[in-house]
Amino acid sequence: MAVTDPTVDPMAYLEEAKNRKNENTGDFTARPFFFSIADGQKALIRPLLNLNAYVRVHKHEYYDNTSKKWLFRSQCAKDLGQECQTCIDVEALPEDTKEEKKIKRQARASERFVLPAYLHAVVEVKSNKKVTYTDMEQQEHDVSGPRLLEMKPQTSPILDKLLTTYQASESHDISKRDFKIERAGVGIETVYTVEPKDPSTFDPAFHDIPVEYLDRDLVFSIYSDACPPRIVGAEPVVAQPKSTNGAIRDIPQF
Numbered sequence: 382m383a384v385t386d387p388t389v390d391p392m393a394y395l396e397e398a399k400n401r402k403n404e405n406t407g408d409f410t411a412r413p414f415f416f417s418i419a420d421g422q423k424a425l426i427r428p429l430l431n432l433n434a435y436v437r438v439h440k441h442e443y444y445d446n447t448s449k450k451w452l453f454r455s456q457c458a459k460d461l462g463q464e465c466q467t468c469i470d471v472e473a474l475p476e477d478t479k480e481e482k483k484i485k486r487q488a489r490a491s492e493r494f495v496l497p498a499y500l501h502a503v504v505e506v507k508s509n510k511k512v513t514y515t516d517m518e519q520q521e522h523d524v525s526g527p528r529l530l531e532m533k534p535q536t537s538p539i540l541d542k543l544l545t546t547y548q549a550s551e552s553h554d555i556s557k558r559d560f561k562i563e564r565a566g567v568g569i570e571t572v573y574t575v576e577p578k579d580p581s582t583f584d585p586a587f588h589d590i591p592v593e594y595l596d597r598d599l600v601f602s603i604y605s606d607a608c609p610p611r612i613v614g615a616e617p618v619v620a621q622p623k624s625t626n627g628a629i630r631d632i633p634q635f
């Protein structure tokens with residue numbers, strides 16, 4: 382149940398959305414379920430669906446710098462055709478001061494474009510060492526596996542490069558190549574450099590990628606699981622990030 386209108390050309394819509402006035406700024410969410418790299422790291426990813434199969438969602442997201450807490454962070458329940466408790470809560474916020482108005486504006490649901498990708502690896506740029514994590518059994522693993530790219534239309538340099546690559550390539554298919562993404566800086570100083578690699582073969586089955594990441598409707602549903610909407614009158618749902626490492630294979634040079 383991806384949010385799509387069959388009468389709208391998805392690529393024309395995406396281009397229009399990118400050129401819309403910028404409403405707010407922000408960073409990618411940090412859940413392991415979503416693609417995310419730190420300052421000084423680079424990643425090699427392969428889009429698992431073509432750009433015109435993006436999933437469009439709306440998200441409430443507001444981080445309070447004073448309490449260091451997310452005041453709002455959920456998919457808008459309207460995406461599922463339900464009444465949204467977060468919309469109601471946001472509209473009930475005060476708006477007497479300039480600051481209050483700003484919070485209210487930023488906490489309202491805004492648009493995201495979501496695309497599944499396979500993360501081959503993450504490498505520290507300086508040392509060229511692979512980034513790893515340690516699991517509950519104290520085993521060390523490379524950071525790798527399927528992820529969701531969650532991109533804001535007006536501010537994502539990754540979306541910019543995916544779109545220009547889509548437009549420039551004869552096949553109009555971004556899933557035929559890998560992309561190198563490098564991050565420098567933190568917070569609002571963050572700069573992402575995105576470089577499309579030459580086309581290469583990629584077999585999702587070889588990487589044990591769960592079917593949820595290969596189907597547009599299922600991508601919508603795992604997004605909802607990771608970022609649960611608050612439906613009016615329903616029990617609160619706890620986020621269920623389905624981060625998985627898939628199978629570790631030989632990683633292309635990048």
Ligand SMILES: [Zn+2]
Binds near residue numbers: 441457458465466
């Ligand atoms: Zn909402």
